[in-house]
Amino acid sequence: MSSEGGHRDVVRRQFGKQAARWEQYLSYLDSQDVVEWISGHLELRPHFSVLDVATGTGLLARAIAPHVHSVVGLDATPEMLDAGRKQARADVLGNVVFEEGEAEHLPYPDEAFDLVTSRIAMHHFPDPLGPAREMARVCRPGGHVAIIDITSSDNAEVAAAHNRLERLRDPSHARSMHIAELRQMAEATGLDTVRTSVADVEVHVETWMDLTDTPQDARVTIRQAMEADLAAGAPTGMRPSCKDGELVFSHAWVILVGRKP
């Protein structure tokens, strides 16, 4: 793993490339089912001030906005933020702002938000406990922190295989954790009554690799690993299958919602 600064450059480069495609991929990323599943666990209120950390183009921030007072979407990649601003203008959403910043050093005072969220970003942080602590810090007492992420197996070998393929596809992937690790991390920030909900999200392999512009040699390795898994070879932890002649796999998403005492 590179240093924190080095990894941040990789994140900016990867998502700088992806920004233009992110909003065009009407896929699992903005599936209504996924968004509704998440929103259903957030207990949104009209007076809420919400912070969405590593918001990207603000897919979650924009889905939350109509139900709350205001949303700030923070991200490290300017191109993702620009795409989010453009879409928020197109959607005539006047209560979402996009700000550049680092999840490790949130530029907000303590207890500033009623709800702090982060969706499919923890696995990009080299040391996720730091951003998780920051999320808890800026949440008001009695408020909630919601971490939504893609998880890996509780079998270390299978989890390593899964994370290796994810990194081949996108070098900004640091590590997906098992649910128990995510829960431990959330509790280590001082949150209590952490509730979890899980969902399988089906992903089309080629579209997934198109989004990140994965190089050809890596694409071949990934396909081969999944096909071998499908033929009862070494498990990849990605649960591949064949659907209408196409290779697909299942991402195991979790939402953890903790209350700040």
Ligand SMILES: C[S@@+](CC[C@H](N)C(=O)[O-])C[C@H]1O[C@@H](n2cnc3c(N)ncnc32)[C@H](O)[C@@H]1O
């Ligand atoms: C997979 S995208 C998720 C975007 C959005 N949350 C969503 O659900 O569509 C991950 C985002 O995390 C951002 N990111 C990664 N590391 C970050 C960091 N240390 N601080 C802030 N943003 C970061 C990237 O720029 C990227 O936009």
